Amino acid sequence: MNLATASYCFLGIFKRELHRFLQQRARFASALVRPLLWLLVFAAGFRAALGIAIIPPYETYITYEVYITPGLVGIILLFNSMQSSLSMVYDREMGSMKVLLTSPMPRSYLLLCKILSTSLVSLLQVYTFLLIAALFDIVMPASGYFWLLPAVLLASLMLCSLGLLLSILIKQLENFAGVMNFVVFPMFFLSSALYPLWRMRESSEFIYLVCLYNPFTHAVELIRFALYASLNLPALGVTAAVTAVLLFAAISAYQPRNRPQRGKPPS
Amino acid sequence: MIRALLLAISATCSAAALADLAYISNEKDNTLSVLDLDTFEVTATIEVGARPRGIVFNRDYSKLYICASDSDSVQILDVKSGQVIADLPSGEDPEQFALHPNDRHLYIANEDDAVVTVVDTREKSVIAQIDVGVEPEGMAVSPDGRWVVNTSETTNMLHWIDASNHQLIDNTLVGQRPRHVEFSKDGSLLWASSEIGGTVAVIRTDQRKIIQQIDFKIAGVHRDKIQPVGIKLSDDGRYAFVALGPANHVAVVNAQTYAVEKYLLVGRRVWHLGFSADQSLLLTSNGVSGDVSIIDTNKLKVLKTVRVGRYPWGIAVKPL
Numbered sequence: 001m002n003l004a005t006a007s008y009c010f011l012g013i014f015k016r017e018l019h020r021f022l023q024q025r026a027r028f029a030s031a032l033v034r035p036l037l038w039l040l041v042f043a044a045g046f047r048a049a050l051g052i053a054i055i056p057p058y059e060t061y062i063t064y065e066v067y068i069t070p071g072l073v074g075i076i077l078l079f080n081s082m083q084s085s086l087s088m089v090y091d092r093e094m095g096s097m098k099v100l101l102t103s104p105m106p107r108s109y110l111l112l113c114k115i116l117s118t119s120l121v122s123l124l125q126v127y128t129f130l131l132i133a134a135l136f137d138i139v140m141p142a143s144g145y146f147w148l149l150p151a152v153l154l155a156s157l158m159l160c161s162l163g164l165l166l167s168i169l170i171k172q173l174e175n176f177a178g179v180m181n182f183v184v185f186p187m188f189f190l191s192s193a194l195y196p197l198w199r200m201r202e203s204s205e206f207i208y209l210v211c212l213y214n215p216f217t218h219a220v221e222l223i224r225f226a227l228y229a230s231l232n233l234p235a236l237g238v239t240a241a242v243t244a245v246l247l248f249a250a251i252s253a254y255q256p257r258n259r260p261q262r263g264k265p266p267s
Numbered sequence: 268m269i270r271a272l273l274l275a276i277s278a279t280c281s282a283a284a285l286a287d288l289a290y291i292s293n294e295k296d297n298t299l300s301v302l303d304l305d306t307f308e309v310t311a312t313i314e315v316g317a318r319p320r321g322i323v324f325n326r327d328y329s330k331l332y333i334c335a336s337d338s339d340s341v342q343i344l345d346v347k348s349g350q351v352i353a354d355l356p357s358g359e360d361p362e363q364f365a366l367h368p369n370d371r372h373l374y375i376a377n378e379d380d381a382v383v384t385v386v387d388t389r390e391k392s393v394i395a396q397i398d399v400g401v402e403p404e405g406m407a408v409s410p411d412g413r414w415v416v417n418t419s420e421t422t423n424m425l426h427w428i429d430a431s432n433h434q435l436i437d438n439t440l441v442g443q444r445p446r447h448v449e450f451s452k453d454g455s456l457l458w459a460s461s462e463i464g465g466t467v468a469v470i471r472t473d474q475r476k477i478i479q480q481i482d483f484k485i486a487g488v489h490r491d492k493i494q495p496v497g498i499k500l501s502d503d504g505r506y507a508f509v510a511l512g513p514a515n516h517v518a519v520v521n522a523q524t525y526a527v528e529k530y531l532l533v534g535r536r537v538w539h540l541g542f543s544a545d546q547s548l549l550l551t552s553n554g555v556s557g558d559v560s561i562i563d564t565n566k567l568k569v570l571k572t573v574r575v576g577r578y579p580w581g582i583a584v585k586p587l
Contacts, residue, residue, distance in 0.1 A: 044487070060560055060572040061515070061532050 009105050010113045017117035031079060031125050035072035039133060043068055055196055057228035065138050070224035071193025074216060076129060077122050077156045082184055084118040085163030089170050108251045115164060119156035126152050144227040151226035155219035158239055161246035168253045191217040215242040287543045288585045289550055290331060291559055292319035293576025300575035304543050307561060307571050313349050316342050321363040322581040326370040331583060334361040341375060346585065356393050358384035365406040367430060374415050376403040383417050385433055395433040399426040405447040409472065410454040418445035418459060425459055427475055437475050442466045449498040458507060460495035467495050467509055469525065479525045488514050497539035501546055501564065508549055510537040517551055519567055529567050533560035541582030552579035
């Protein structure tokens with residue numbers, strides 16, 4: 001595999017992903033409406049809920065809207081990765097997955113291109129969301145918008161790897177509701193996306209520990225610090241390590257010898 | 268090696284000396300915190316009398332007057348040495364005071380005695396006591412030195428005292444529990460906050476009549492929590508900043524139209540305010556959270572909140 005072939009292959013997959021995303025305008029709108037509802041409706045009711053402690057990376061008291069913005073960036077990535085997982089299942093049912101995986105390119109590379117493409121599409125949504133948030137006076141330091149880019153890419157790679165792994169386990173499209181209930185919502189609610197961990201600890205040590213060990217918490221914290229041009233090293237370490245493990249597991253699971261054989265008659 | 272070390276120390280000291288320094292009285296710690304306005308770090312803590320509240324510099328910034336309320340005295344801090352060098356007679360429970368432009372007469376509100384005490388800082392003696400309303404608190408002297416205004420919290424009045432003869436000339440009824448008064452730079456207007464009333468009154472000095480009342484409303488904050496106290500007016504006549512107490516916000520008021528343009532989130536129970544020398548920064552003392560928020564007055568944005576002592580109260584800034 002040379003560079004030209006690799007780029008050609010990546011561009012092909014990325015264009016397909018982008019084309020699919022742009023064609024599905026309702027998906028683009030819902031991807032934005034969801035976090036915006038959280039930001040402008042849910043957070044409005046909790047406006048005075050924070051403002052009682054200063055936690056890094058913030059240097060002063062912040063409104064609840066400002067606090068949950070990184071978490072909402074996280075939920076954009078989470079939903080997009082699950083959407084991508086869903087599209088993998090759909091592709092498998094429609095047969096287009098087979099076409100992709102029979103390409104002469106290494107299967108691991110094809111899958112990497114797939115999750116990278118999804119991550120780049122997520123990036124578009126994240127920046128659009130932050131642009132709209134800025135119109136409502138939720139503005140981050142200018143350098144934060146730059147440092148956000150690598151943080152979002154890494155967080156998205158982690159979540160897309162998880163989605164890829166889940167796509168192995170989901171046998172039919174109908175099972176996707178289970179993913180929402182058992183993966184997306186617990187990951188989101190049991191994290192630092194909506195409330196700081198010290199607040200969780202005040203209510204329950206157990207919930208605090210669950211939140212602390214939830215990789216999504218670390219992805220959100222990586223994004224939160226990046227938005228203020230700071231690096232949260234532990235969050236970076238956890239996110240990178242979890243990404244590596246999930247990616248390895250997903251790619252291994254997609255190898256032909258490991259792939260579950262559906263509909264194969266018993267020998 | 269030693270020379271390099273000395274040079275480094277000298278450079279550090281010069282840098283420190285080149286910054287505006289904010290002095291903040293910590294009501295429950297009996298201390299002053301000294302905050303460097305370049306680095307936004309507390310560089311020193313000075314022990315003073317019991318329950319320090321109002322603080323003000325003399326004209327050349329060599330002395331800092333401190334209302335040590337529970338010591339029943341006004342202390343004089345020598346700024347250079349950081350030592351309290353004298354106590355002034357102040358009457359009982361001094362809380363706020365104002366220094367006359369003559370740099371000599373200090374007008375002190377004695378909360379428990381319902382009087383304003385006038386102290387000659389040079390002679391260190393009381394030269395007059397003026398009966399005012401119940402629980403006097405806020406004090407201000409007009410820039411031309413003609414008027415001394417005191418607020419009385421329970422009587423709900425502003426008391427106008429002629430500075431030339433120390434006679435009470437007039438009273439202006441304002442909203443409930445007036446806490447603080449501030450003259451505009453030209454002295455034509457007086458702004459008065461009413462803590463329980465939740466309003467700020469703008470008064471024409473020549474008529475001693477209210478010409479405007481300003482109300483505040485913050486989304487998500489109950490009206491009862493909006494309790495205006497400290498006020499600062501920018502010299503360019505553009506803004507009035509009002510500390511809203513337990514609402515934990517500072518209101519930015521357009522000083523021309525009297526419309527509230529913005530609310531800035533700061534620490535808990537924001538009490539008094541102070542400008543840096545060039546007025547590019549505004550400091551807020553946040554009593555319950557024990558910190559000081561630093562606001563960029565051009566961008567109208569809170570830059571940082573710095574922990575000081577317990578229950579910070581008064582703010583006075585010494586320029587470069």
